[in-house]
Amino acid sequence: MLENLKKEFLQPLEEFTPIPFWFWNDYLTEEELDRQMLAFKEKGVDGFVIHPRLGLPEEIGYLTDTYFHYVRYAVKRASQLHMKVVLYDEAMYPSGSCHGQVVRENPAFASRGLRMSARESAEEGELLIAAVKREGKTWYFWEGPSGGTIRGVHYGEDDGEAGAPASADLMNPEAVALFLQLTHERYYQELKEYFGNTIIGIFTDEPNILGRCSKEGMIAWSGNFLEDFYRQGGNEQDLYLLFADTDSSEGRRAGERYKRAVYERMSRAYYRQIADWCAAHGVAMTGHPEKSTDIGYLQHFTIPCQDIVWRYVAPEEEKAITGEHSTMGKCSSDSARHRGKRRNGNECFGCCGAPEDPYRFTMEDMKWYLDWLFVRGVNMIFPHAFYYSLRDRRKEERPPEVGMHSSFWEDYHIASDYIKRMCGLLTDSVNQAKAAVLCRSEKLSWEIAKPLFENQIEFNYLEEELLPSCRIENGCVLIRQQRYPVVITDGKDTPETRDFLRRLEESGGTVLVWNAALTAQKIREAVKPAETFLPPARDLRCTCLRKEGTEFLFLVNEGENSVTTNLRLEDGHICQIWDAWNGTIKQLELPVQEMKLSLGQRESLILVTDRGE
Known part of the structure; x- marks a missing residue:
């Protein structure tokens, strides 16, 4: 089995190609x-997302016969070139309005919203x-556009301009059904022979309930x-709290009821309808929700994704491991691993140019972002973006360009x-995390994750919603291919979750409640990682993967300086060193249990281990 993995490593498969957003942003020709x-x-690059983008001329109107002339040409040519296509469901974004x-x-x-007013007078349409x-x-609550x-x-048609298209009511199932009829059905009628072969998915992008500029x-x-x-337990008095009092315990409870109601309605009206349509037509539903923690x-996506944008995640200022956006890599990969999805992705690099120059984005910058994603388990990459044209203002629209107009295209x-x-290595592998960090449908704790990352304690986010489908066996939480002897919680658990954790402890498992007294050392003693790094290296990230009977350690230097430390395996030996950037494999003369590691800036390494099993 290892020989097959080595062959695929040295001669990587087209299946795992980057699939860039291809900005169709100018006059098109075959x-x-x-x-x-x-x-x-x-x-x-063996695939692409057809993404109609700002700069497309009005003569090529969205979903017109002229537009589909070029779409059909591109898809047919992709079929001939053995390339894959992902369709994009909007012009331009967020999705849902056609x-x-x-x-x-x-x-x-x-799209509709609710406002609170002290005046008993409605605005138009309210x-x-x-x-x-x-x-x-007396406070009045008005629902309206x-x-x-x-x-x-x-x-x-950009933000704030007179021609900006109106956003649709995404919590109205009838509005979403019309969106599907106008968009997805039209694509299917034009391209049905390519669905499920050349066309592998449809990308839905950060649906926004209120719309932009609301x-x-x-x-x-x-x-x-x-x-x-x-139905979520809210009442009329809670409406006031949603606007005026979000800090009290009463206000927080009202907010939670509201968020749960939105979650249930959006799931039912938007995500589930699109997922059902895609499943019925033989393509994957892919894309990402509005927020990094959603x-x-x-759960509704065949290929769940998130997006790195606006340099919310970056090497500087601890952005890699602080703030809600720092959870997005694990958000998509942990959703996938716990729900049995083979791939998960990220729309990456958008507006991630240098702070002092948004157009500057180097190959080294790209590698940092890729490693940030890979070590968190993301195994499908949607680069944002390859521009069809940089003519006139087009180059200014959400740079950097990371495709054929970039400075590194020659070496792409x-x-x-x-x-x-x-x-390829990440797909169909199982990470060996022993700790689960409980999370909610829209809340992932970066505060708990930060010291785990800094101390090379691998973990996965586990949704409370999934606990009923988990088993408890011999002191471990079992779900899909994962086994967690340790569960870490923020202590804000529902009664059902508290009962689950009690049963886990009775079975011999460990439950840790996150607070100021819970140190990384205490977590390490509970988790008992199979690897030890001394001295500690806070910028080193590590994931242990098992695939086809072989175990791999993927190590990444996420910092701006070199990392030097000593690695010791608690059991087993290191046999080989794989360099994925250069495509080389080095066999050690003798297997070793300990190894001095030195990773320079932007470096990563794969170690093949033999645990003697």
């Missing part, structure tokens, strides 16, 4: 589409849903949503091969 696709193929066509067909399907007496006053928009694909002071709402709120929504095959090797 000749230029063909030229660029051949250039992609030459550099080892470039404003949903609202043009039915104005009642415009409905009074409640009047609440609080703090000696949010005024939200999306970013369009033609000039004059009216101030509104929260997400929809028709009959008050009933959903009540792990609950990912190195990055393509690296992506293929790492995604």
Whole structure:
């Protein structure tokens, strides 16, 4: 089995190709589409996302016959070149409005919100849903159009511009059904012979309930949503708390009920409808929700994803391991591993240029982001973006360009091969994490994760929602192929979760409650990692993978300086060193239990171990 893995490592498979967002942002010709696709193929890029983008001329209107002339050409040519295509479901983003066509067909399907006012006077299109007496006053709650928009694909349709397309009511199942009819069904009618072979998926992108540039002071709402709120335990008095008091325990409880109601409605109206459509038509539902911590929504995706954008994650200022965005890599990979999904992805590099120069993005920068994703288990890469054109203003739209116009395009095959090797190794492997960190559908604790990362204690986020499908056996939580003898919680558990954790402890497992007294050393003593690193190296990241009977340690230097430490295996030996960036394998003359590690800036390493099993 190891020989097969070595062969795939040295000759990486096309299946694990990067699949870049290909910005169709100018006048299109068959000749230029063909030229660029051949250039992609030459550099080892064996797939792409067709992404209509700002700069597309009005003569090539979205979903028009002219537009589909070029889509059909690109998909047919991709089939001939043995490339894969992911369709994008919007023009431009966020998803759900079909470039404003949903609202043009039915104005009642415009995105909606709720506002609180001390005045008993409605704005145009608003409905009074409640009047609440609080703090000696009567407060009125008005449901109405949010005024939200999306970013369009033609000039004059960007944020704040008069032509920006109207966003749709994504919590209205009828509006979403119309979106599917206008968008997905049209793609299927035009390209059905390619669905499930050349076309492997449809990408939905950060659906925003209120839409962009919505009216101030509104929260997400929809028709009959008050009933959903009540079903979660909310009441009219809670409406006031949603706007005026979010810090008290009463206000937090109201907020939790509201968030749960939104989660249930969005899951039912938007995500589940799209997932069902994709499944029925033989393609994967892929893409990502609006927030980096929205792990609950990912259950609906065939290929769950997140997106690194705006340098929210970066080498500087501890952004790699602090803040909610630092959880997104584990968000998608842990959702996938616990729900039996083979792949998970990331739309990466968007607006991640140098702080002082947004256009500057080097191969070394790309490798840092790739390693950040790989060591967290992400095994599908959607680079953002390859620009069809940089003409005029087009180069200014969400740089950097990371494709054929970049400074490193000549050497891009190195990055393509690296992506293929790492995604291939990560796919169908099982990480050997012994600790589960409990999380909720929209809340992943980076505070708990930070010291675990810094001390090379591997963990996975485990959704409380999944606990009923877990088994407890011999002191371990079992789910899919994972076994967790240790569970870490923030202590804000539901009664059902507390009962589960009690049964785990009775079975011999360990439950740790996160607080100031819980040190990394105490966690390490409970987890008993199979690897020890001395002296500690806070910028070193480590994941232990098992695939086809072989165990691998993937090590990444996530810092800006070299890392030097000593690695000791508690059992077993290190036999080989694999370098995925250069595509080399080194057999050690003698297996070793201890090894001095020295990783320079942006370096990573794979160690093949023999645990003697």
